[in-house]
Amino acid sequence: MRVGVVGYGHVGQYLVQQIEEHASLDLAFVWNRTLSALDGLKKEVILENLADFADRNADLIVEVAHPNITKEWGQKFLVAADYMIGSPTALSDAALEAELRNASGSHGLYIPTGAFWGGEDIKKMADRGTLQALRVTMTKHPSSFKLNGDLKTKNDHVVDKPVVLYEGSVRGLCPLAPNNVNTMAAAAAAAHNLGFDKVTGCLVSDPSLTDWHIVEVEVWGPGNMDNDTAFHVKTVRRNPASIGAVTGSATYASFLSSMLGAHGKGPGVHLC
Known part of the structure; x- marks a missing residue:
């Protein structure tokens, strides 16, 4: 599975490392608002312009940046790939939630449980x-x-x-x-x-x-x-x-498990 990561803070860095070490995962791209934060990564995985995301052919795009990413890019991501929204507070915008649910007709919108138990x-x-x-x-x-x-x-x-x-x-x-x-x-x-x-x-x-x-x-x-x-x-x-x-330390591993489960469930909205 090819994974694109949007955001390179603490959680993004953790996920990128895990993707690179995982035998069945391939890092499609990493985008970050501050480009200089990506200096330690291989040039071929750095995505300078988020508008070019579709060129990287990701199976899953993971947002770990800010709710505004989903507001601006969520529907566009869902046209090309499954999308895991790491900042689900964006869904508190009722109109945006409805738009994303409608947009998940071809690919899955995945919501990680994070620290939410049960x-x-x-x-x-x-x-x-x-x-x-x-x-x-x-x-x-x-x-x-x-x-x-x-x-x-x-x-x-x-x-x-x-x-x-x-x-x-x-x-x-x-x-x-x-x-x-x-x-x-x-x-x-x-x-x-x-x-x-x-x-x-x-x-x-x-x-x-x-x-x-x-x-x-x-x-x-x-x-x-x-x-x-x-x-x-x-x-x-x-x-x-x-x-x-x-973010609590146990949430990192939970987020990784969510990412590994955010694939193959088809269109619609899924917890992972």
Whole structure:
């Protein structure tokens, strides 16, 4: 499988290394907004102009750059190849999500689960219409957040105790924290009967959390939620992460596994 990588930050560098070492993978191209960051790569794999991506005949294009890449290039990528969207916060734009779903008629649009635990089970419940509610809580050290607007101001004032920065719809949160809540966006995509408006996201800034990122996923299914007799599952994922790290260390291997599974499922939208 020939893989093109868009973005050469920490995750992009990791994936490129793994592709080059994998017997059944071939690196079709690497593109990065800052061309000088690619100086250590072989000249033949460097793509200077992203508009030339189709010339490299990739089977799969993987975005690990920024949600704006999907906004500008997602539909174009899907004409030529399968596409794995590493920044699924882009899908919080309802019009863009609809356009990409329509564009996946020839090639697959793949959404990596990343730090989202239990995605396939939640999707099965959504497929059956039995998923009643989904809540994802992400807790990180203040320095691990890259935020916009009021959330950035609120986080800048976190000093000695945990602060809930946001609690509400995932759609409302994604534009404010596009680099931090891809896990929540993957959850909203899996829980398609609820979607970005009805999946609840909670973002907590905790200065005492120096070694971990914590992701809690709560699911409610068949039964009566009002009298607490509904099906309920809660998972807590502790992902090792140093202070200031946006991505926890366990997410890299998860992303590689997603990439290896992002092929051969045909047209449509798939979790991987």
